[in-house]
Amino acid sequence: MAQIFHRGTNTISRVSIIGGVLLIGCIITAAYTIDRGSFNSDVAVVKEQPVPFSHKHHVSDDGIDCRYCHTSVETSHFAGLPATEVCMSCHSQIWANANILEPVRASWRTGESLAWTRVHDLPEFVYFNHSIHVNKGIGCASCHGRVDQMPLMFKVNTLYMNWCLDCHRQPEKYVRPKEQVFNMAYQPPANQLEFGKKLVAEYHIQKLTDCYTCHR
Amino acid sequence: MKSSSALFITGLTLAASGCRQDMHNQPKYKPLAESQFFADHRSARPQIAGTVARGHLRIDAARYTGKMGDADITAFPFPITRADIERGQQRFNIYCSPCHGRVGDGNGQVVRRGFRQPPSYHIQRLKDAPVGHFFDVITNGYGSMPSYASRVPPDDRWRVIAYVRALQVSQGSTLNDVPADQRDHIEAQTISANGAQQPTNAPPANPAMPPQPGPGERR
Structure with a gap:
C-alpha cells in the first residue's frame, strides 16, 4: 500500500506542533506584557496638562x-x-507675569475652571x-x-x-x-x-x- | 462547523477584550469632572444662595465670625485643650507656615521666594490683638493674604489661633518661665541640638533661595 504522506510530512508535523505551542506562548506573553505594561496602565506616562505643574x-x-x-x-x-484661588494665594505675587501661568490667571479672570487631565x-x-x-x-x-x-x-x-x-x-x-x-x-x-x-x-x-x- | 464556531469564539473573545471601557467609564460624574450638560461645563454645581449643608448651621456668631456685634471677640468661643493646640500646630504648619514661617516670624519659604512679607506675630500690635481679629483675617484675608476659609474650617481656625498664641508666648520666654521640673529636659535638648549642628552663628542649613527668575523663564 502506497504511503499517503510524503516522508517530509514528519518534519512539517513536528515543526507545526512545536511552532503552534510557541506561537500560543508568544501571544499570551505579548498580551500579558501589553496588559501590564504602561501602554495599558499609563504607568510612567506623563499627560499633557494646561500648566506644567511641578x-x-x-x-x-x-x-x-x-x-x-x-x-x-x-x-x-x-x-x-486646588481651586484657582489656591494657586493665586502665592501666584498673585510670585511669578505673576510668567507665561506658563497664563492659563491660571485666565481662569482667575474669567472664572472658568482649569481643565486638568486626571492622572x-x-x-x-x-x-x-x-x-x-x-x-x-x-x-x-x-x-x-x-x-x-x-x-x-x-x-x-x-x-x-x-x-x-x-x-x-x-x-x-x-x-x-x-x-x-x-x-x-x-x-x-x-x-x-x-x-x-x-x-x-x-x-x-x-x-x-x-x-x-x-x-x- | 466545529472549526468555524471555534473561530467565532476566538473572534468574540478578541473583540470583547478590545471594548472593556463601558464599565470603566460609566454615565456618572466623578468629583470636578467635566460636564457637557451645564453651560459652564462643570459637574460640580455652585451652592444655591441660602443653602445650609447638614452640620453647617452657623447661628453662633462669635464662633463663626469671631465678632460680637462689630467688635472682635477677646476669648476663645470654646475651651482650648492640649489636643486643640496640637491640631492647631499641625494646621498652622500646613496652611500658614509657607508664609508666616514655623515660628511665626513672617519669614516662610514663600516669602523668601518674593511674596510680600507678613508682619511677625511677635510684634506688640499682634500680641495685643484680640483672638477675633486673627479669626477675621483667616476667614476674610488681610492685605496680600487671601481668605483661608475654604481650606481651614471654623473650629480649626480657632485651634490655629490658639497655636499662634502659644508661639507668641514661646518666642518671648526665658528658661525661668518653664516649670522647674521641665527645665532639665529643655536644657538637655538645647545642648544636644547645638552640639549636633553647627554653632548658632553659622549660616542656616537651608539658606534663602535665589531671587525668582524673570517672567517667562522656567526653572
Whole structure:
C-alpha cells in the first residue's frame, strides 16, 4: 500500500506542533506584557496638562504640605484639586507675569475652571476613599510614589486590582505610623512586618478583601 | 462547523477584550469632572444662595465670625485643650507656615521666594490683638493674604489661633518661665541640638533661595 504522506510530512508535523505551542506562548506573553505594561496602565506616562505643574518644586523646594492644596484628603473620598484661588494665594505675587501661568490667571479672570487631565483615573466600578487610607496609616507615597521628586506628574503604580489586593491582603507590609503619612521620605523600619502587624492591630485595620469593600 | 464556531469564539473573545471601557467609564460624574450638560461645563454645581449643608448651621456668631456685634471677640468661643493646640500646630504648619514661617516670624519659604512679607506675630500690635481679629483675617484675608476659609474650617481656625498664641508666648520666654521640673529636659535638648549642628552663628542649613527668575523663564 502506497504511503499517503510524503516522508517530509514528519518534519512539517513536528515543526507545526512545536511552532503552534510557541506561537500560543508568544501571544499570551505579548498580551500579558501589553496588559501590564504602561501602554495599558499609563504607568510612567506623563499627560499633557494646561500648566506644567511641578510637584517637585512646590513640595521639595518650597516645603508645601500635600494638604495645602489637596485639602479634603483627610475627610473625603476625593483628595481635592486646588481651586484657582489656591494657586493665586502665592501666584498673585510670585511669578505673576510668567507665561506658563497664563492659563491660571485666565481662569482667575474669567472664572472658568482649569481643565486638568486626571492622572490616577480609577475605573468607575471601583469605590475608593482617600480619607480611610490616610487615617489608617497608608502614606501618600505608598501609592503615588515620590511625588515630591516628580517635575511632572505620572503614575508609578498600575492601580490594578492585584496591586490593590497586595496591600489589602497584607496591610502590615505597607502600613506606617499615622504621623508619618504625609512624610514623603519615610523609610519603613527593618522589621516592617512585625511593626506593621502591631499597627494593624492598633489602628483596627480589617475587612479588606470582601468584594463589596471596593465594588459597591 | 466545529472549526468555524471555534473561530467565532476566538473572534468574540478578541473583540470583547478590545471594548472593556463601558464599565470603566460609566454615565456618572466623578468629583470636578467635566460636564457637557451645564453651560459652564462643570459637574460640580455652585451652592444655591441660602443653602445650609447638614452640620453647617452657623447661628453662633462669635464662633463663626469671631465678632460680637462689630467688635472682635477677646476669648476663645470654646475651651482650648492640649489636643486643640496640637491640631492647631499641625494646621498652622500646613496652611500658614509657607508664609508666616514655623515660628511665626513672617519669614516662610514663600516669602523668601518674593511674596510680600507678613508682619511677625511677635510684634506688640499682634500680641495685643484680640483672638477675633486673627479669626477675621483667616476667614476674610488681610492685605496680600487671601481668605483661608475654604481650606481651614471654623473650629480649626480657632485651634490655629490658639497655636499662634502659644508661639507668641514661646518666642518671648526665658528658661525661668518653664516649670522647674521641665527645665532639665529643655536644657538637655538645647545642648544636644547645638552640639549636633553647627554653632548658632553659622549660616542656616537651608539658606534663602535665589531671587525668582524673570517672567517667562522656567526653572
